[in-house]
Amino acid sequence: MTILVWERPVRLIHWTIFIAVIVLAVTGFYIGNPILVSGGAPTDFLMGTYRAIHVAAAWVFGVAVVARLIWAFIGNRYSRWDQFVPVSRARRADIKTSFKYYLFMQRETPPGPGHNPLAGLTYLVLYAMFAVQIWTGLALASLADPGSFLWSVSGWTFSLVPIPTIRFVHHLILWLTLGFIVHHVYSATLIDVEERSGVLSSIVTGWKRIRPGQAGQAE
Amino acid sequence: MATLLERLEANGISRRSFLTYCASLTTMLALPASLTPQIANALSKVDKPSIIWREFQDCAGNTESFLRSRNPGVADLILDLLSVDYHETIMAAAGRQAEAASDAAAKKGGYILVVEGSVPLKDDGVYCTIAGKTAKQHLEELSKGAAAIVNVGTCSSYGGIPAANPNPTGAVGVPSLVSNVPIVNLPGCPANADNITATFVHYLTFGSLPARDQLGRPLFAYGERIHDSCERRAHFDAGQFALAFGDEGHRKGWCLYKLGCKGPNTFNNCPAIRWNGGTSWPVGAGHGCVGCSEPEFWDAMGPLYQHLPNVSGFGVEATADQFGVALVGATALAFAAHGVAKYAQHRITAEPAAQPVAAGQPTEED
Numbered sequence: 001m002t003i004l005v006w007e008r009p010v011r012l013i014h015w016t017i018f019i020a021v022i023v024l025a026v027t028g029f030y031i032g033n034p035i036l037v038s039g040g041a042p043t044d045f046l047m048g049t050y051r052a053i054h055v056a057a058a059w060v061f062g063v064a065v066v067a068r069l070i071w072a073f074i075g076n077r078y079s080r081w082d083q084f085v086p087v088s089r090a091r092r093a094d095i096k097t098s099f100k101y102y103l104f105m106q107r108e109t110p111p112g113p114g115h116n117p118l119a120g121l122t123y124l125v126l127y128a129m130f131a132v133q134i135w136t137g138l139a140l141a142s143l144a145d146p147g148s149f150l151w152s153v154s155g156w157t158f159s160l161v162p163i164p165t166i167r168f169v170h171h172l173i174l175w176l177t178l179g180f181i182v183h184h185v186y187s188a189t190l191i192d193v194e195e196r197s198g199v200l201s202s203i204v205t206g207w208k209r210i211r212p213g214q215a216g217q218a219e
Numbered sequence: 220m221a222t223l224l225e226r227l228e229a230n231g232i233s234r235r236s237f238l239t240y241c242a243s244l245t246t247m248l249a250l251p252a253s254l255t256p257q258i259a260n261a262l263s264k265v266d267k268p269s270i271i272w273r274e275f276q277d278c279a280g281n282t283e284s285f286l287r288s289r290n291p292g293v294a295d296l297i298l299d300l301l302s303v304d305y306h307e308t309i310m311a312a313a314g315r316q317a318e319a320a321s322d323a324a325a326k327k328g329g330y331i332l333v334v335e336g337s338v339p340l341k342d343d344g345v346y347c348t349i350a351g352k353t354a355k356q357h358l359e360e361l362s363k364g365a366a367a368i369v370n371v372g373t374c375s376s377y378g379g380i381p382a383a384n385p386n387p388t389g390a391v392g393v394p395s396l397v398s399n400v401p402i403v404n405l406p407g408c409p410a411n412a413d414n415i416t417a418t419f420v421h422y423l424t425f426g427s428l429p430a431r432d433q434l435g436r437p438l439f440a441y442g443e444r445i446h447d448s449c450e451r452r453a454h455f456d457a458g459q460f461a462l463a464f465g466d467e468g469h470r471k472g473w474c475l476y477k478l479g480c481k482g483p484n485t486f487n488n489c490p491a492i493r494w495n496g497g498t499s500w501p502v503g504a505g506h507g508c509v510g511c512s513e514p515e516f517w518d519a520m521g522p523l524y525q526h527l528p529n530v531s532g533f534g535v536e537a538t539a540d541q542f543g544v545a546l547v548g549a550t551a552l553a554f555a556a557h558g559v560a561k562y563a564q565h566r567i568t569a570e571p572a573a574q575p576v577a578a579g580q581p582t583e584e585d
């Protein structure tokens with residue numbers, strides 16, 4: 001039996017974030033270490049172009065992240081905030097089950113057609129990273145104009161932490177995000193192979209095949 | 220007492236060059252040109268305010284910088300407007316006599332306290348002791364009667380080089396010790412003499428410190444990043460970078476970003492007013508900005524010839540990118556190994572009997 005797990009907005013946001021992250025990574029690496037150096041043509045505008053794309057993609061990314069946070073309160077049960085913040089005792093107990101699966105102590109995959117509680121927790125960490133990334137990004141962008149609205153909102157960051165340290169954090173979170181992508185693709189593939197539930201295709205179609213035992217959890 | 224104008228004339232400086240100087244100060248302070256006469260007027264009438272210039276954990280670099288003001292003829296006389304009652308490097312008095320001068324000025328109150336150098340706090344502040352008192356004691360006593368405190372240089376503003384890791388003396392800047400006196404920070408290693416002079420002129424003209432930012436720096440001098448007023452900025456935007464000192468890009472005056480320029484991290488007006496009487500400035504001379512006027516200079520700005528700080532720990536030091544590649548690579552390897560192990564687990568162990576999963580199932584929600 002198949003059920004609709006990921007609603008259309010969730011899938012749309014997922015792929016928007018994915019594309020934005022790739023664009024942000026490519027342009028971000030260039031800004032941090034410009035490997036392409038202009039030959040000197042007077043019309044060249046390499047860094048300017050990369051920075052413009054980076055800022056544009058950053059706004060798309062930021063809006064997508066905020067949209068997902070809003071959806072966590074209006075979406076279906078699989079996209080709700082309590083899938084990420086383990087408030088119920090049952091979900092906390094399932095974290096252990098999930099750990100057992102990943103640590104080879106149990107063969108059966110973690111429960112539920114939605115995010116397993118351990119995965120939910122990693123998305124919580126990911127979104128915390130995103131929050132820091134968006135904040136440091138806004139603050140760094142505001143440096144160019146200390147008279148701006150952006151500066152009045154985020155400029156105080158630099159009274160607490162020196163500018164190069166903020167750049168450093170912004171750069172490390174990019175690497176951590178790439179590390180997350182590796183983990184994310186691997187885990188989804190693993191679970192798909194194990195469960196034959198179509199997890200991988202579900203982020204395109206929205207539908208997942210569920211085991212008979214899980215049927216009770218369908219809508 | 221002769222007025223400033225009389226003294227200017229006695230020194231062979233015309234009223235015209237005095238006005239020119241006032242006009243340049245008006246521009247520096249980012250004030251409308253119409254205020255020039257007011258500044259000139261105020262300066263020519265000013266009555267000598269007392270200055271106590273204290274050096275704590277410093278190298279006297281700001282004093283050296285200050286003594287080389289842009290326009291020696293007029294600037295010297297402006298400085299002459301200030302009654303510098305205590306300044307170790309330039310005063311004639313020594314020993315008890317010097318301390319007596321400081322005490323007398325302090326008793327009168329209403330002076331400008333200029334601080335150069337950081338204040339050590341460790342071991343009861345013994346690392347900087349002058350005339351039997353620690354820097355901290357001097358600061359506490361002198362800040363009481365001060366009308367304003369002017370911190371010249373990064374050390375007195377934020378702790379500076381003495382406060383760099385491992386900060387053996389427990390050095391801090393003045394703002395972390397004093398809070399009830401108006402403070403202006405003029406960070407820089409050293410602070411630019413023109414910014415120091417302009418700050419005094421503002422005080423003499425308007426009787427108050429210039430408008431400051433969140434870090435206590437006057438906006439007229441620190442209102443913009445080096446990077447945003449740098450003459451090489453067009454090369455930055457174009458993607459034209461010097462890759463090594465002396466290479467073609469370097470000789471063509473391209474951007475020094477890839478040589479570790481910290482201009483994007485530094486608020487200061489070096490590109491606009493330059494140094495040593497407007498002769499040149501670090502980036503103009505072909506070396507990247509080192510960010511000397513920012514908080515936590517030196518630690519936060521290192522390594523000097525790299526854009527980003529390094530990752531260190533466990534005796535290893537790597538660039539942020541080496542660390543990142545290792546991190547992503549290790550993650551990929553770990554998951555590959557996990558996949559192989561999962562496969563092996565399925566091959567070795569039998570089909571699952573009743574699993575504890577069932578217990579976890581109904582808990583999916585609520």
Ligand code: SF4
Pocket residue numbers: 445446447449450451452453455473474475476480481482483502507508
């Ligand atoms: S030389 Fe430094 S301050 Fe100037 S544009 Fe390049 S990075 Fe910015």
